[in-house]
Amino acid sequence: MCSSVSLRDFINDNKPLILDGGLATQLEAQGFDLGGDPLWSARLLHTNPEAIQDVHYSGSDVITTATYQASVEGFVQHLGVTCDRARELLMSGVHVAKHTLQKFISENKTGRIHGLVAGSTGPFGAFLHDGSEYTGNYAKEMSVEDLKSWHRPQVECLTAAGADIIAFETIPSIKEAEALVQLLREFPNSKAWLSFSCKDEKCISDGSLFSDAVQVALKCPQLVAIGVNCCSPDLVEPVLDSAKTLLTPDLSWVVYPNTGEEWDSQKGWLAQVKKAGSLSQFCESWMRQGAAFIGGCCRIGPIQITELRNVLKGPTQ
Numbered sequence: 001m002c003s004s005v006s007l008r009d010f011i012n013d014n015k016p017l018i019l020d021g022g023l024a025t026q027l028e029a030q031g032f033d034l035g036g037d038p039l040w041s042a043r044l045l046h047t048n049p050e051a052i053q054d055v056h057y058s059g060s061d062v063i064t065t066a067t068y069q070a071s072v073e074g075f076v077q078h079l080g081v082t083c084d085r086a087r088e089l090l091m092s093g094v095h096v097a098k099h100t101l102q103k104f105i106s107e108n109k110t111g112r113i114h115g116l117v118a119g120s121t122g123p124f125g126a127f128l129h130d131g132s133e134y135t136g137n138y139a140k141e142m143s144v145e146d147l148k149s150w151h152r153p154q155v156e157c158l159t160a161a162g163a164d165i166i167a168f169e170t171i172p173s174i175k176e177a178e179a180l181v182q183l184l185r186e187f188p189n190s191k192a193w194l195s196f197s198c199k200d201e202k203c204i205s206d207g208s209l210f211s212d213a214v215q216v217a218l219k220c221p222q223l224v225a226i227g228v229n230c231c232s233p234d235l236v237e238p239v240l241d242s243a244k245t246l247l248t249p250d251l252s253w254v255v256y257p258n259t260g261e262e263w264d265s266q267k268g269w270l271a272q273v274k275k276a277g278s279l280s281q282f283c284e285s286w287m288r289q290g291a292a293f294i295g296g297c298c299r300i301g302p303i304q305i306t307e308l309r310n311v312l313k314g315p316t317q
């Protein structure tokens with residue numbers, strides 16, 4: 001998709017790349033009921049891929065695939081399809097995103113001439129569908145090899161389908177990060193970012209220090225960014241600050257928080273309990289801290305991404 005530019009050229013542009021917002025948020029705004037679905041938005045790759053295409057963000061530099069909660073095992077289990085069909089479905093997430101990006105480029109709505117497709121893959125906890133991507137508890141019972149085995153088919157599919165970068169998202173534990181770093185080495189031509197869920201101003205969800213999690217990434221030159229997603233925006237600055245001495249010229253931050261509303265496992269998002277400021281309020285500080293990828297996660301929609309873009313890159317015509 002970005003044949004004339006490398007990922008490094010993108011990052012060296014000195015302006016952060018704008019990521020998209022929550023895909024499921026947009027699908028729910030279109031009337032799709034995804035709550036309680038173990039496959040979440042990934043189910044639509046099977047039932048309604050056009051709907052996914054319609055909600056990809058035209059104003060972002062990076063389009064993320066609808067595969068966060070997708071896995072070969074999950075598709076087999078919840079859709080009753082074969083392994084081969086499950087792999088095809090996972091790959092189709094990349095194909096849909098690439099096709100959409102090409103359409104945006106040809107329409108030239110935002111003056112863009114290129115873009116990237118990030119192949120999203122969530123933690124094992126997302127497959128469990130019990131909120132454990134925000135605790136990482138399952139990792140205590142699993143070995144690094146177990147975690148690598150579980151993630152391998154997803155990474156195989158996303159890379160084979162041509163994702164420009166793999167997005168390891170909402171990772172709650174250092175053990176799973178270690179597994180992903182080891183696994184990434186099996187795909188030496190691939191780049192990735194590694195983004196953690198976090199619990200407070202300096203710890204990822206399993207209670208480990210974010211600075212210790214960053215040390216895991218430093219071992220792997222294929223990781224171009226490390227950071228946090230799906231946390232409250234007001235946590236981002238102190239979290240990044242806690243590991244600022246570890247940043248290298250080859251490693252940047254990736255940041256895409258949610259709106260800061262509270263999540264209740266029974267009631268869903270509690271919109272009235274919004275504690276934090278907006279992305280556009282914080283994003284310049286994040287950029288100064290070294291963030292090369294900035295976007296939004298759950299509950300962040302196209303309006304906030306446009307605001308973010310306007311602040312960081314100036315209004316588009």
Ligand SMILES: [Zn+2]
Binds near residue numbers: 022
């Ligand atoms: Zn999220």
